[in-house]
Amino acid sequence: MKLIMAVVQDQDSNRLMNALVENNFRATKLATTGGFLKSGNTTFMIGTEDVRVEKALEVIRESCKSREQLMAPVSPMGGNADSYIPYPVEVSVGGATVFVLPIEQFHQF
Amino acid sequence: MKLIMAVVQDQDSNRLMNALVENNFRATKLATTGGFLKSGNTTFMIGTEDVRVEKALEVIRESCKSREQLMAPVSPMGGNADSYIPYPVEVSVGGATVFVLPIEQFHQF
Amino acid sequence: MKLIMAVVQDQDSNRLMNALVENNFRATKLATTGGFLKSGNTTFMIGTEDVRVEKALEVIRESCKSREQLMAPVSPMGGNADSYIPYPVEVSVGGATVFVLPIEQFHQF
Numbered sequence: 001m002k003l004i005m006a007v008v009q010d011q012d013s014n015r016l017m018n019a020l021v022e023n024n025f026r027a028t029k030l031a032t033t034g035g036f037l038k039s040g041n042t043t044f045m046i047g048t049e050d051v052r053v054e055k056a057l058e059v060i061r062e063s064c065k066s067r068e069q070l071m072a073p074v075s076p077m078g079g080n081a082d083s084y085i086p087y088p089v090e091v092s093v094g095g096a097t098v099f100v101l102p103i104e105q106f107h108q109f
Numbered sequence: 110m111k112l113i114m115a116v117v118q119d120q121d122s123n124r125l126m127n128a129l130v131e132n133n134f135r136a137t138k139l140a141t142t143g144g145f146l147k148s149g150n151t152t153f154m155i156g157t158e159d160v161r162v163e164k165a166l167e168v169i170r171e172s173c174k175s176r177e178q179l180m181a182p183v184s185p186m187g188g189n190a191d192s193y194i195p196y197p198v199e200v201s202v203g204g205a206t207v208f209v210l211p212i213e214q215f216h217q218f
Numbered sequence: 219m220k221l222i223m224a225v226v227q228d229q230d231s232n233r234l235m236n237a238l239v240e241n242n243f244r245a246t247k248l249a250t251t252g253g254f255l256k257s258g259n260t261t262f263m264i265g266t267e268d269v270r271v272e273k274a275l276e277v278i279r280e281s282c283k284s285r286e287q288l289m290a291p292v293s294p295m296g297g298n299a300d301s302y303i304p305y306p307v308e309v310s311v312g313g314a315t316v317f318v319l320p321i322e323q324f325h326q327f
């Protein structure tokens with residue numbers, strides 16, 4: 001058994017959970033501090049047999065990999081019109097940081 | 110030293126924390142995403158000396174093990190009376206998923 | 219690579235995050251249950267190369283180490299004046315519990 005800890009962006013969290021369930025992985029989500037206030041992270045804990053580690057990594061990469069995304073311009077509210085960009089911009093979203101940890105014992109009660 | 114990560118149901122969380130403290134274990138609880146909305150999980154991080162791992166596992170099993178519980182019928186509000194079950198039903202509650210991890214260093218500052 | 223799990227008091231959390239960023243460490247904060255209700259803990263997950271583990275431990279110790287602090291007396295509200303202590307008292311604050319875990323694989327997607 002291995003324990004996979006994967007830190008992903010909140011916006012990819014549901015897609016990853018669905019993909020894990022579809023592939024019969026069991027995962028627990030840990031909340032991050034400050035998740036209510038800004039675009040935050042979610043940490044997944046995934047317990048898996050050794051032979052399925054590669055598949056789990058593939059599911060994480062496909063659900064969360066860093067990519068460019070067009071962001072619609074947001075009209076400034078009453079504010080600094082100088083900083084207003086009136087066309088969509090490309091921003092980098094997603095990404096995952098993944099740790100695979102050895103386990104000495106695994107139990108289900 | 111070992112680090113035990115135990116994922117348990119919220120409803121068993123207080124009982125487990127009390128049992129751990131009674132047995133001189135030190136634990137930290139990690140919140141789960143969505144814990145406010147549905148019956149969620151709590152993840153305990155428990156640091157313990159190697160010789161006390163078996164005792165910690167026993168405490169977790171006794172506080173959280175999966176068991177049947179009678180659930181009182183809930184009267185449907187305005188709703189679909191067809192799905193109303195007018196007698197208590199047995200539901201499975203509790204359970205714990207436990208990982209015992211090796212530690213290379215342990216420090217208290 | 220190593221994964222460092224550090225449990226620190228909420229009040230030291232911002233100082234630690236700043237010190238980690240200054241020293242080019244990447245960290246994720248995990249929220250604790252009950253953090254809204256009482257002085258709680260924050261758990262930092264820090265992934266680092268083996269050669270920088272000692273530096274990370276030094277940063278954690280300097281930001282969070284247990285120390286004495288003078289606490290201003292709080293006037294009892296309507297309450298038991300017998301228990302009122304009309305001078306500052308020293309309380310112990312801070313402290314960190316730190317686990318250094320081995321990693322089998324580390325990935326960034």
Ligand code: NI
Nearest residue numbers: 001002050103
């Ligand atoms: Ni294994």
Ligand code: NI
Nearest residue numbers: 110111159212
């Ligand atoms: Ni040990």
Ligand code: NI
Nearest residue numbers: 219220268321
């Ligand atoms: Ni290494």
